Amino acid sequence: MYSKKSNLxxxxxxxxxxxSSCSEVKKVAYFQHYGTSADSLKQxxxxxxxxxxxxxxxxxxxxxxxxxxxxxxxxxxxxxxxLFDPTSxxxxxxxxxxxxxxxxxxxxxxxxxxxxxxxxxxxKTRKDVEKILQEKLASAFNKELPIITIRIANYSVNIVGExxxxxxxxxxxxxxxxxxxxxxxxxxxxxxxxxxVKVLRENADGTKKYLTLNMNDKxxxxxxxxxxxxxxxxxxxxxxxxxxxxxxxxxxxxxxxALSILISLTSLLVNILK
Numbered sequence: 001m002y003s004k005k006s007n008l009x010x011x012x013x014x015x016x017x018x019x020s021s022c023s024e025v026k027k028v029a030y031f032q033h034y035g036t037s038a039d040s041l042k043q044x045x046x047x048x049x050x051x052x053x054x055x056x057x058x059x060x061x062x063x064x065x066x067x068x069x070x071x072x073x074x075x076x077x078x079x080x081x082x083l084f085d086p087t088s089x090x091x092x093x094x095x096x097x098x099x100x101x102x103x104x105x106x107x108x109x110x111x112x113x114x115x116x117x118x119x120x121x122x123x124k125t126r127k128d129v130e131k132i133l134q135e136k137l138a139s140a141f142n143k144e145l146p147i148i149t150i151r152i153a154n155y156s157v158n159i160v161g162e163x164x165x166x167x168x169x170x171x172x173x174x175x176x177x178x179x180x181x182x183x184x185x186x187x188x189x190x191x192x193x194x195x196x197v198k199v200l201r202e203n204a205d206g207t208k209k210y211l212t213l214n215m216n217d218k219x220x221x222x223x224x225x226x227x228x229x230x231x232x233x234x235x236x237x238x239x240x241x242x243x244x245x246x247x248x249x250x251x252x253x254x255x256x257x258a259l260s261i262l263i264s265l266t267s268l269l270v271n272i273l274k
Contacts, residue, residue, distance in 0.1 A: 030179075030194070030215055051227045052125045053152065053174045056204045057109055059230060060102045060153040061121070061129075065137065067146040076114050076137070077101075102153050109204065115140070122204050126150040126174065157228045159185040161236035162192030176228045178213060178220070188215075192236040199225040200233040
C-alpha cells in the first residue's frame with residue numbers, strides 16, 4: 001500500500017515539474033508563435049529601406065579621399081603616428097604603422113575638415129556626408145571627382161546584466177541588431193528576462209530615453225531598438241528566480257541544508273521501518 005502511494009506521489013511531483021518546465025520554456029524561447037509552414041513565413045514583412053546609422057556627437061569619423069591625383073588628395077588624408085601599446089615589451093614609444101586621422105564630432109555636431117573647415121555632420125548618414133564632401137572638394141581636382149569613404153571608428157554598444165560575457169562590443173560595419181549584440185555577449189543566461197530587455201539610448205541633442213524589447217515576441221524586429229545605435233546600453237535584467245536566489249542569505253542556506261538532512265533521515269527511517 002505504502003509503495004503504491006509513494007509511486008503516485010512521485011508521479012504527481014514529476015507531472016508538476018514537467019508542467020512548470022513547459023511554462024519556463026515559453027519564457028526562454030525567441031520568436032514565439034511562429035508556424036513552420038511557408039504561409040507563416042510569408043507574413044513576415046521587413047522594412048523596405050536598409051538601416052543606415054546616423055552620425056552623433058562624440059562619434060569618431062575616419063574619412064579617406066581617394067583620387068588619381070595623389071598630390072591634391074594628400075592634404076585631406078592626414079596621417080598621425082599611432083601610440084604604441086603600453087603592454088608591449090618593445091621600448092619604442094610609437095608604432096611604425098601610421099594611422100589615418102580621425103575627426104571627433106563635437107557637441108554642436110560638427111567636424112573641422114582640412115580646407116573645408118567646419119562641417120555639420122550630426123543627424124546625417126555616412127552617404128550624406130560623403131556626397132557633401134565630394135561636392136565641396138570637386139573644384140580641387142582636375143581629372144575626376146574624388147572617391148570619399150567615411151566610417152564611424154568607434155561604433156560600439158555596451159551589454160550588461162544577465163548575459164554570458166558582459167562588456168563593450170565594437171562593430172566595423174556601422175550596424176548591429178539586438179540579436180547580433182546578444183550573440184557577441186554570449187547570449188542571455190537562463191536567468192535573463194527575455195520579455196523586458198532595456199536599451200538606454202542618448203539622442204543627438206543629449207536627451208536620453210529607455211526602450212523596452214520583448215525578445216519572445218516575433219514582432220521585435222519592428223522595434224526602434226532592434227537596430228542598436230552608437231553607445232547604446234543594453235541591460236538584461238534577472239528573472240524572479242535569480243532575484244529570489246540572490247536574496248537568500250547564510251541563515252536561509254543553513255535552514256535549507258538542515259531541512260534537506262531532516263528529509264533524508266526521515267526517508268531512511270521510513271525505509272527501515274517498512
